[in-house]
Amino acid sequence: MCIDGVSGGTVTRTCADGTTALDPLFRRPLDASGAPSGPWEQVDNGGCPEDPPVAVVLSAAEFARLPLTPSAPRLQPADGNGLVNADLIVYTDPAQQTLTTTILGSLVTVRATPTSYTWDFGDGTEPLTTTDAGRPYPEHTVTHPYTAAGDYRLTLTTTWTGAYQVDGTGPWLPVLGTATTTSTPQPTRITEVHTVLVANP
Known part of the structure; x- marks a missing residue:
């Protein structure tokens, strides 16, 4: 600690x-072998009992580190086998996720809400970004036609916004980030078919 007029010392x-006032407490995650595996994180601010409580804030970086489950892409046809120039229907589950973490010694409940979805169909076309989670047939709203036969790998990137509540009480506060x-890549196989007119089929 530095104080004006004091030249040095503790x-x-x-x-x-x-x-004596407590020093701030820090912790650092360890991997399975016991070696440090991440940055130091402050657990509390130390100080004295009479100090006013410190506001607990869930930062964008802390939100991004939470173990959110990636949205799972769903396809129709369900096996991902489609036809050239025919729409492949895609959709996912738009449900919120609820997680908990600890910040400065306080239990924080976090709600993550999916707000946009980016579909990369793996065929070199521009990824499709939409706020629509899509729906299955016949109410489908998100589709993609492949223009060439081949094997492709489709991925879904979801953007989440967050809100958090401290110690199970008080208002839900927005995460500023x-x-x-x-998702894990989803294989698709697109086949080209040709129609032929025949007599007396």
Whole structure:
């Protein structure tokens, strides 16, 4: 701690009850072998009992590190086998996810809501970004026609917005930032068929 007029040395703060103020507490995640695997994170601010409570804020970076489950792409036909120039129907589940984390010693509940979906169909076309999660046939709203036969790998990237509540009470507060997840690639196989007129089929 630095104080104007003090040239050097350690300065300690004494609390109203005569005890020494606590230093901030930090922690660092470890991997399975016990080696450090991430940055230091502050658990609390230390200080004295009479200090006013510190506001708990879930940052955009902390939100992005939460283990959100990627949205799963669903296809029709369900096996991903389609025809050239025929619409492949795609959709996903637009449900919220609820997670918990701890910030400065407080339990924080987080609601993540999907707000946009980017479909990369793996065929070199521009990815399709939409706020629509899509629907299955016959109410389908998101489709893509492949123009050439081949095997492709489709992925879905979802953008999430968040809100959080501290210790299960008080208002839900917005996270000032977003998080993204990307699905495991979904294989699709597109086949070209030719029609032939025949007599007396």
